[in-house]
Amino acid sequence: MDILSTYYNLIPVSLAQGAVYAFVAIGVMIPFRLLSLPDLTAEGSFPLGAAVAAALLANGMGIMPAMGLALLAGALAGALTAVIHVFFKVTSLLAGIIVLTMMFSINIRVMGKPNTALFSHDTLFTILLNADGGAPITQFAVLSVMLAALCLLLYWFLHTELGLALRAVGSNQTMARAQGLSTTLYIIAGLAGAGALAALGGSVMAQYQSYADVNMGVGVLVIGLAATILGEAILGGSTLARQILAPVVGSLLYFQFVAIALSLGFKPSDLKLLTGLFVLFALALPMIRSKFKRNPSR
Amino acid sequence: MTAAAKQAGVIVSGLQKTFFPGTVQEKRALDGVSFSLAPGEFAIVIGSNGAGKSTMLNAISGEVQVDEGTISIAGKAIEQWPTHKRAGYISRVFQDPMQGTAASLTIEENLAISARRGKRRSFRTGLHAAEREEFRSALEPLGLGLENRLKDRVSLLSGGQRQSLTLIMATLQAPQLLLLDEHTAALDPRAADMVIRSTLSAVEDRQITTLMITHNMEQAIAHGDRLLMMHEGRVVLDLAKDEKAKLTTADLVTRFHDVVSDRMLLS
Numbered sequence: 001m002d003i004l005s006t007y008y009n010l011i012p013v014s015l016a017q018g019a020v021y022a023f024v025a026i027g028v029m030i031p032f033r034l035l036s037l038p039d040l041t042a043e044g045s046f047p048l049g050a051a052v053a054a055a056l057l058a059n060g061m062g063i064m065p066a067m068g069l070a071l072l073a074g075a076l077a078g079a080l081t082a083v084i085h086v087f088f089k090v091t092s093l094l095a096g097i098i099v100l101t102m103m104f105s106i107n108i109r110v111m112g113k114p115n116t117a118l119f120s121h122d123t124l125f126t127i128l129l130n131a132d133g134g135a136p137i138t139q140f141a142v143l144s145v146m147l148a149a150l151c152l153l154l155y156w157f158l159h160t161e162l163g164l165a166l167r168a169v170g171s172n173q174t175m176a177r178a179q180g181l182s183t184t185l186y187i188i189a190g191l192a193g194a195g196a197l198a199a200l201g202g203s204v205m206a207q208y209q210s211y212a213d214v215n216m217g218v219g220v221l222v223i224g225l226a227a228t229i230l231g232e233a234i235l236g237g238s239t240l241a242r243q244i245l246a247p248v249v250g251s252l253l254y255f256q257f258v259a260i261a262l263s264l265g266f267k268p269s270d271l272k273l274l275t276g277l278f279v280l281f282a283l284a285l286p287m288i289r290s291k292f293k294r295n296p297s298r
Numbered sequence: 299m300t301a302a303a304k305q306a307g308v309i310v311s312g313l314q315k316t317f318f319p320g321t322v323q324e325k326r327a328l329d330g331v332s333f334s335l336a337p338g339e340f341a342i343v344i345g346s347n348g349a350g351k352s353t354m355l356n357a358i359s360g361e362v363q364v365d366e367g368t369i370s371i372a373g374k375a376i377e378q379w380p381t382h383k384r385a386g387y388i389s390r391v392f393q394d395p396m397q398g399t400a401a402s403l404t405i406e407e408n409l410a411i412s413a414r415r416g417k418r419r420s421f422r423t424g425l426h427a428a429e430r431e432e433f434r435s436a437l438e439p440l441g442l443g444l445e446n447r448l449k450d451r452v453s454l455l456s457g458g459q460r461q462s463l464t465l466i467m468a469t470l471q472a473p474q475l476l477l478l479d480e481h482t483a484a485l486d487p488r489a490a491d492m493v494i495r496s497t498l499s500a501v502e503d504r505q506i507t508t509l510m511i512t513h514n515m516e517q518a519i520a521h522g523d524r525l526l527m528m529h530e531g532r533v534v535l536d537l538a539k540d541e542k543a544k545l546t547t548a549d550l551v552t553r554f555h556d557v558v559s560d561r562m563l564l565s
C-alpha cells in the first residue's frame with residue numbers, strides 16, 4: 001500500500017522527467033536506428049546544450065535565442081563526430097567518445113565553472129507557467145506540446161526528398177552512392193541533427209531543474225537507448241511514425257519504471273545499474289530466444 | 299563511327315589499378331584497360347575469375363579509385379568525380395541482390411529515390427502521388443506483382459525480386475551508361491532468366507549503352523553488340539557484332555585459350 005501511494009505521488013514528476021529526456025532519446029534513436037551508426041556523442045552534446053543555454057540565460061539572453069544557440073552547438077558536436085568518422089575512417093563509436101571527452105572541457109569553458117544555477121533567472125517553465133516553474137503535470141503538458149511539434153516536424157522531414165535520401169543512406173550506403181547521394185554529406189547532416197536534438201534536450205533539462213552541471217550527461221545515452229528499445233517493444237518500429245514515437249513513449253515509460261523502482265526502495269544511485277541490466281537484457285533477448293528455439297527440449 | 303558519335307559514348311583509356319602497392323599482397327587488378335562504346339552499344343564482358351572485370355566496373359562507377367587512366371562519358375572526363383556525382387550518368391546493378399536497394403525503405407520509396415538520381419534534392423515531398431502510376435507501369439512488365447506491393451518494405455522481397463527492382467531503378471531514367479556485374483549470378487535459374495529478359499528488353503528497346511559482365515557463354519554469344527574478353531587486367535579480345543555472331547561456345551573457349559597462351563609465351 002505504502003509502495004503504491006509513493007509511486008502514485010511520483011507519477012506527475014516522472015512524466016515530466018520522461019518528457020524532458022524524450023528529446024535526447026530521439027537524438028539517440030536517430031543515429032542508432034535511422035542511420036545505422038552507433039553514436040555516443042549524446043553524452044557530450046546533452047550537457048553541451050545545457051551548458052550553453054544556462055550560460056546564456058544566466059547572462060540575460062532571451063530563452064528562444066539561448067535555446068537556438070544551444071541547438072546549434074549540439075549540431076556542431078554531432079557534425080564533428082561525423083567528420084572524424086567519415087574523413088579519418090575512425091569507427092563512429094570511437095569518434096563519439098573522442099568528441100564527448102573533449103566536450104567535458106568545452107562545457108566547463110562555456111560556463112566558466114563546472115555548473116551554473118538558474119534559480120533567479122527566467123526559464124521556459126517560469127515564463128509559460130508561473131514564477132516557481134509550474135506544477136509537474138503542467139510542465140508535462142508544455143513538454144508534450146513541444147514533443148508533438150518535434151515529432152511532426154521529424155515525420156514531415158523524413159518524407160521530403162532529403163529525408164528519404166537520409167534514410168536510404170542509413171539503410172544501404174552502396175545503394176545510396178549509386179543513386180547519386182553523397183553519403184559523407186548525409187552522415188554529417190544526420191549526426192548534426194541528432195546532436196542538435198540531444199542539445200535541445202540538455203537545454204530543456206537545464207531549465208527544468210534550473211541548473212546545469214558538467215556531469216549531467218553521464219548515462220544519458222543508455223537512458224536514450226533504453227527508451228528507444230522500450231518504445232519499440234510497445235509500438236514496434238515497423239513504420240516510420242512508430243519509429244519516431246518509440247523513444248518518446250519509451251522515455252515516458254522508462255521513468256515510470258524508475259518511479260516504481262524508487263518506490264520499491266531502490267536508491268537513485270542504483271538506477272544506472274538497473275538501466276544497464278535492462279538494456280543488456282533487451283540486446284541479449286534475440287540471442288536467448290534463438291537458443292531456446294534451437295533447443296526446444298530444454 | 300564518326301568522331302562525334304564516339305565522343306558521345308563511353309571512352310575508357312589506360313586504366314591502371316594496383317591494390318596494396320609495395321606490399322607482399324600487391325595485386326595489379328587493372329593493367330591498361332582501354333575500349334570505347336558508341337551510344338546505345340551493348341557490350342558483354344567475359345573473363346576468368348580474378349581477370350579484373352568487377353574492378354573495371356567499380357573503377358568506372360567510382361567505387362574504386364584508379365591509379366592512372368581516363369574515363370569519359372558523353373564527352374565529360376569523370377575519372378576524378380566521386381561515385382555519387384558519376385551516378386548522374388551511370389547506374390548499376392550489383393551481383394549481390396542486397397546491395398542495390400535500401401531494405402528498410404518501401405518499394406515506392408526506393409523508386410522515388412532513383413527517380414531523382416542526378417537531380418538536386420530539396421525539402422519538397424520525396425514521393426508524389428502522381429509518381430505511383432509511373433512506378434506501377436514500370437514494374438508491371440516484370441510480371442512479379444510488385445506493382446501491387448508499392449508500400450511493402452524491400453526487406454520482404456526475395457533476391458530475384460530485389461534484383462528486378464534494382465534493374466527497374468537503374469533504368470527508370472535512362473542512364474548514359476548501365477553497369478551490370480553478374481547481376482543474375484545469385485539467382486535461381488528461373489529468376490535469373492526473368493531478370494535477363496527484363497534486362498534485354500530495357501537495354502535493347504531503349505538503346506541504353508551497357509556493360510554486362512557474365513560467366514554464361516551462351517548469354518555472351520546470344521546477346522549484345524560487342525564482346526570484350528578480359529585477362530590479367532587487360533582487354534585481350536574485342537569482337538564487334540558481326541564477328542561475334544559467327545561464334546559458338548566452343549570457339550569462344552578456344553579463342554580464350556589461344557589468347558591466354560599467346561600472352562604467356564610473350565611474357
Ligand SMILES: Nc1ncnc2c1ncn2[C@@H]1O[C@H](COP(=O)(O)OP(=O)(O)OP(=O)(O)O)[C@@H](O)[C@H]1O
Binds near residue numbers: 347349
Ligand atoms: N578491394 C580489393 N582489395 C584488394 N584486392 C582486390 C580488391 N578487389 C579486387 N581485388 C583483386 O583484384 C583482382 C581482380 O578482381 P576482380 O574482382 O576485378 O575480378 P573479376 O574479374 O571480377 O573476377 P570474378 O569473375 O571472380 O568476379 C583479384 O585478384 C582480386 O583479388
Ligand SMILES: [Mg+2]
Binds near residue numbers: 351
Ligand atoms: Mg567479379
